[in-house]
Amino acid sequence: MSLSAMIKSGYIFFNADNPAPDSFDWFRDVYGRAADGAFCEVCGDQISDNCQDLNGRCQDHTPDQLSPVLQRLVPLCLSIRTRYLSKLRESQANARSLESGVRTGPTGVRIMECTLFHMKCRLSMELGNELWTNLSQHPKQFSQVCEMEYLTRPFYGYRHWVFVITTSEGDYVFDPTGVQFGPEWPRLRKYDQYMSIHGRDGTPSPLRHPLGYALG
Ligand SMILES: [Zn+2]
Numbered sequence: 001m002s003l004s005a006m007i008k009s010g011y012i013f014f015n016a017d018n019p020a021p022d023s024f025d026w027f028r029d030v031y032g033r034a035a036d037g038a039f040c041e042v043c044g045d046q047i048s049d050n051c052q053d054l055n056g057r058c059q060d061h062t063p064d065q066l067s068p069v070l071q072r073l074v075p076l077c078l079s080i081r082t083r084y085l086s087k088l089r090e091s092q093a094n095a096r097s098l099e100s101g102v103r104t105g106p107t108g109v110r111i112m113e114c115t116l117f118h119m120k121c122r123l124s125m126e127l128g129n130e131l132w133t134n135l136s137q138h139p140k141q142f143s144q145v146c147e148m149e150y151l152t153r154p155f156y157g158y159r160h161w162v163f164v165i166t167t168s169e170g171d172y173v174f175d176p177t178g179v180q181f182g183p184e185w186p187r188l189r190k191y192d193q194y195m196s197i198h199g200r201d202g203t204p205s206p207l208r209h210p211l212g213y214a215l216g
Contacts, residue, residue, distance in 0.1 A: 033182045034110035042074055044178075044186035054106045055183070069141050069169040070188075076134050077188050080127050081176045088116045110183045117177035121161040124176045125214035131163060131174070132211060141168050147214050148173075150199055150206035152181065161214055164191060 038053035039046050042061040047053075059065065066074055089112075117124075125147050135142035144166040152160045160181075163174040171191035178185030178198070186194060199206065 030114045030180070030182050031111055033184060034114060035107045036183075038106065039110075039183050041078060042187060043189050044184045046184060051107045052105065055110065067169055069167045069172075072135075072138060072141065073165065073167070073172065073174075074188060076131070077174045077176075080130055081187060084124060084127055084176060085113065085116060088120060110179075113179050114181075114183060117180040120180070121177040122214050125161055125163075125211075127176060128163060128211040131165075135165065142166070143168075145211060147209045147211060148206050149209070149214070150195075153198055153200045164208060 035051040037046055037050055038048040038055050040058035040061055041055045043058060045058045047056055047058050057063075061070075061074065063071075063074075128145060128147060132145045135145060142165060146164050146166075147161060148164045149159050149161050152158050160175075160178070162176075162178070165172045165174055172188055173186070173191050173194040174188050175186060175194070178187070185198070195206070
């Protein structure tokens with residue numbers, strides 16, 4: 001659905017009381033994809049082409065399909081992320097003003113997440129302590145969490161921040177704020193899959209840092 005079609009159909013409306021955000025161009029693309037359908041809340045794969053459907057889980061990520069590591073990792077990462085989203089929602093005045101201009105419903109929810117997480121990736125590294133406090137209780141499954149900065153494939157030059165979690169089943173990326181680039185971005189995905197889709201070729205290697213680095 002195009003942006004103008006979304007405005008016409010009432011998903012978004014802007015007027016003097018609900019002005020478009022300064023970074024409106026950034027969201028043009030994101031808004032359109034929020035109406036493409038529903039997405040897996042773990043890997044970001046599209047699971048429906050009906051914009052009225054809420055995000056859910058793809059077949060690989062239903063609770064009974066999860067590996068032992070993911071049985072711990074998925075609920076923990078999603079709950080940490082959801083609480084961070086609530087905190088941003090409380091604290092961002094511009095988001096509240098935008099919220100009053102976005103219709104509720106599944107597409108509105110997706111747009112709201114994209115908006116709230118805009119430019120919040122570095123700040124979201126504050127979640128590292130809680131993440132590691134939980135995971136370090138299971139040392140056979142989880143051996144390390146670090147912060148990683150890298151250049152994204154879309155929006156060339158954008159330096160994005162995520163967590164890399166070293167597990168007994170390989171490395172995973174936990175990307176709390178990736179949906180700022182679109183609703184199809186994963187929250188949690190195997191490192192190699194994640195970087196092959198979202199990392200940009202031919203740029204300096206992703207940089208890994210210890211927890212606490214991004215916020216100094
Ligand atoms: Zn999935």
